[in-house]
Amino acid sequence: VMWCFSQVKGAIDEDVAEADIISTVEFNYSGELLATGDKGGRVVIFQHEQESKNRPHLRGEYNVYSTFQSHEPEFDYLKSLEIEEKINKIRWLPQQNAAHFLLSTNDKTIKLWKISERDKRAEGYNLKDEDGRLRDPFRITSLRVPVLMPMDLMVEASPRRIFANAHTYHINSISVNSDHETYLSADDLRINLWHLEITDRSFNIVDIKPANMEELTEVITAAECHPHQCNVFVYSSSKGTIRLCDMRAAALCDRHSKFFEEPEDPSSRSFFSEIISSISDVKFSHSGRYMMTRDYLSVKVWDLNMENRPVETYQVHEYLRSKLCSLYENDCIFDKFECCWNGSDSAIMTGSYNNFFRMFDRNTRRDITLEASRESSKPRATLKPRKVSTGGKRKKDEISVDSLDFNKKILHTAWHPKDNVIAVAATNNLYIFQDKIN
């Protein structure tokens, strides 16, 4: 697959406003819609336009469909702390009617948003004028039937449910269940199960909070529902472990059904071993047979039937292993990178630093490093593979480890569910790349 530039969204200037930093990216089930959330609490949804009949060899573009403020900053008076409005995750619901629904969450509150189109309006009301003023009922001498007239398309977003006050700690994940009725939300220490229709109650299904907080040594880092089995979910931890739980076994899933952990390599043990083993993202494959985990330096693919080690391991940026102390000092070692599968589960993608992102083909075992930058943003320009030089000698076009910009990190990426179209969030810009169609 040859990847080429398609579009870039967002401001160009060097001065990036903190609120514009993209914090989550997600395609919907059909790939027609692409949602982004940012640190300012806003959600922007792009819609794929129909391929033009004039140029069928090009994929259509994504244009802004709807923008709305999902979350506002809040203040927790009891703890005297701010609650950030940053959108941590967006998850789409499968489409059931003309409207689209998505869940968006910040650290504390999850909201269900309905995005609907309005392209007609009624004219000829009996009780009010065209400008909305009420008519005097005694003046009405005849009745008429209002007529639907076309109007400019208006896309409205309205909050339909607000799921609040269920999380003491910061929400890191939400995941819609395959039953399309329930979803789970996970914070650092607990996981709750919700019904989409019920906002004043949720079931706590995992609780790893110790009785004495001083004994806390492990937190939940991510959680996801199985794509087909509505009773199964997984959650990952800061110690590099994944637990698979079956909700049929007990109401409180404190005992896992499966426990995934790769034994540590004693020769590479250091003070940073635990930190780099912390899992930042876990994603089931579309097939439901595998799951993928992302830790600081690698991506691992696990077969759900084998708990003692992953079936595949891909090094994302192994050249950083000798720089861990510096990365600990500047806090980069705590960056949480996400990962994603392509529609057929044959390839996986994850981000890195210097606006690089990596793609791994599971069949050919080939990998590629690409860059999301304005320089390579010419329409339909093929992306040039990038390489980081690890040895002493730096070849032409290679970049040395010390020249990498650690402020340019790609944490969030998404792959279209069917096509070879990817969305890559680089700070405040959203890049859309697609494969070259001959």
Place this chain on the structure above:
Amino acid sequence: MFPKGTKRKFSDSGEEPVSSSDQGQAASSAAAARTLSSSYSLQRQSLLDMSLIKLQLCHMLVEPNLCRSVLIANTVRQIQEEMTQDGTWQIMTQALAAAQCPADRLVATEVLCRQTDAAAQAGQSPKPFSGDVETEVTMSTLSPVSPQLSSASYLAGPFGEQVFGTFEIKHPAPPPDPALEELFSDVDPSYYDLDTVLTGMQSAPKMGPYDLLESLSSHGPTALSSSSSCRSDLNELDHIMEIIVGS
């Protein structure tokens, strides 16, 4: 060379003499410390200091990241375990306990570093720390005075309490007494909310942000105002907090 019958002292091996009063115990732990390479123990010490600073800097306006705090705390524990095993932890805590003022901490660090020159050659191979040793060591040029005070405080009290204390409300409300509840059932509890107090403030004649701060201490709860002013109250409060924090 030696007078007949005199046992050769440990310090005669050519290394620095140990000046501690409790010579036997200090000698063995100091000997253990000397067997480690000086660069490794320097790196480890600077990693410990850096970790403690990171934990302290967590207390900001926004609730700190629990995952990050846990990982840093675990790193500190690891270092502490290793230092306890090779005896350097005891030396450091003794030095800190003896320190009366910040300047003494500098002396303690110097004492630790001085004795390891000769042992550096025969030191055990350091654990894989990082490839670039030189750059790591320079990180310990972090301000030596204030972080050590924080090191002392972290070593003194219960560690987890200080790190994870902010995540808990320190004094949880006692379980409600049904008899008491019935007694006060007709009292509107929202009357005593902090929110109410603050919104009550805003219904007074227009005040500047600093006036609001002063009035918070002197006023009791006043009449409830409508919820429409709550929004502006929140913004006002946010504004005040920003001024206080200086963000």
